[in-house]
Amino acid sequence: MDAILQVENLTTSFLTSNGEVQAVRGVSFSVGKGEILGIVGESGSGKSVTSMSILRLLADTARIKDGSILFEGEDLTKVSKKKLREIRGNKISMIFQDPMSSLNPLIPVGKQVSEMIKIHHPKMGKEERKAQVMELFAKVRIPEPEKRYHSFPHEFSGGMRQRVMIAMALANKPELLIADEPTTALDVTIQDQILRQLRELDKEYGASIIFITHDLGVVAELCDRVLVMYGGLIMEEARIEDIFERPGHPYTMGLLHSIPDVEQEKSERLEPIPGSPPDMTNPPAGCPFAPRCSYARKVCAGSLPDFVEVGEGHRTRCFLQYEDAPADEHNPFRGGNR
Numbered sequence: 001m002d003a004i005l006q007v008e009n010l011t012t013s014f015l016t017s018n019g020e021v022q023a024v025r026g027v028s029f030s031v032g033k034g035e036i037l038g039i040v041g042e043s044g045s046g047k048s049v050t051s052m053s054i055l056r057l058l059a060d061t062a063r064i065k066d067g068s069i070l071f072e073g074e075d076l077t078k079v080s081k082k083k084l085r086e087i088r089g090n091k092i093s094m095i096f097q098d099p100m101s102s103l104n105p106l107i108p109v110g111k112q113v114s115e116m117i118k119i120h121h122p123k124m125g126k127e128e129r130k131a132q133v134m135e136l137f138a139k140v141r142i143p144e145p146e147k148r149y150h151s152f153p154h155e156f157s158g159g160m161r162q163r164v165m166i167a168m169a170l171a172n173k174p175e176l177l178i179a180d181e182p183t184t185a186l187d188v189t190i191q192d193q194i195l196r197q198l199r200e201l202d203k204e205y206g207a208s209i210i211f212i213t214h215d216l217g218v219v220a221e222l223c224d225r226v227l228v229m230y231g232g233l234i235m236e237e238a239r240i241e242d243i244f245e246r247p248g249h250p251y252t253m254g255l256l257h258s259i260p261d262v263e264q265e266k267s268e269r270l271e272p273i274p275g276s277p278p279d280m281t282n283p284p285a286g287c288p289f290a291p292r293c294s295y296a297r298k299v300c301a302g303s304l305p306d307f308v309e310v311g312e313g314h315r316t317r318c319f320l321q322y323e324d325a326p327a328d329e330h331n332p333f334r335g336g337n338r
């Protein structure tokens, strides 16, 4: 599959009074044309910093210390701010978790979407732009688009505001849409509707999507492929069916045990992974998950495991997957109990 985005060894830190927060520590991945790539992981694993690095929307204290982000032959870590503004909201757009923080409360929503088109198509007439906004509102199923065009953000429910954000993100038919937990604040029914729309829009426009969430259930519904992040690293990468059928990392197994199983009784208790994520000002030298991993051995704390290929397009960072790892009952990948 042709890659639209290629991230190589991305390393992003924050310089704070407590020291350097090593938020993203050498992350490499690509996004195929028309592909929906999920990024999952617990809070603080580096998902947002990875995605914000792509469009350089990071706080002033952030530094991209190493790596490259190739998009259409250009390295986004090096292009000028002007060039980046041309790309943002046009070829690459982003949807954030909280639509209220990205919408201007004083401007009617239709006008805000229209302005987004105007920035990148200054010659287009006002009427044509308005017609396009109507079409977008209809596409994301905002009822009575003509009337809603003139409404202000506070007159919309959370779900409707999120649809406005999606309409705005799609206004210029982006080649890549980055959605950072766009449905977390919404109730399950609305979340389902929005996911269905994203999937339809992906088919219709052929756009690629990076979808960030801490919910593997959502990933299962929407994505083609997934990256599992922890401690600023990719721990596992796999096609969607493989991650559920053959999780290749104890951390992924832990995440899978903490999602509700739709086929189980509702009373089924979820098991969150015990323990808490590492302090990223002083990340452990070894596998960052080792202190919480019930399969961890001595070797795991010593140094960081390299990636091991465990299947087609399936790689994982775990010593227990090494060829010379002992195959005993304590190795979930070699005969042990999962």
Ligand SMILES: Nc1ncnc2c1ncn2[C@@H]1O[C@H](COP(=O)(O)OP(=O)(O)OP(=O)(O)O)[C@@H](O)[C@H]1O
Residues within 6 Å of the ligand: 014, 016, 021, 022, 023, 041, 042, 043, 044, 045, 046, 047, 048, 049, 050, 059, 061, 214, 280
């Ligand atoms: N502005 C900042 N200054 C200092 N540290 C930051 C800043 N933003 C993020 N971090 C740190 O970078 C690390 C990665 O954060 P990030 O926001 O990418 O996590 P996340 O995976 O998106 O989590 P969540 O699921 O909560 O959104 C965390 O340790 C976080 O505390």
Ligand SMILES: [Mg+2]
Residues within 6 Å of the ligand: 047, 048, 049, 180
């Ligand atoms: Mg985040």
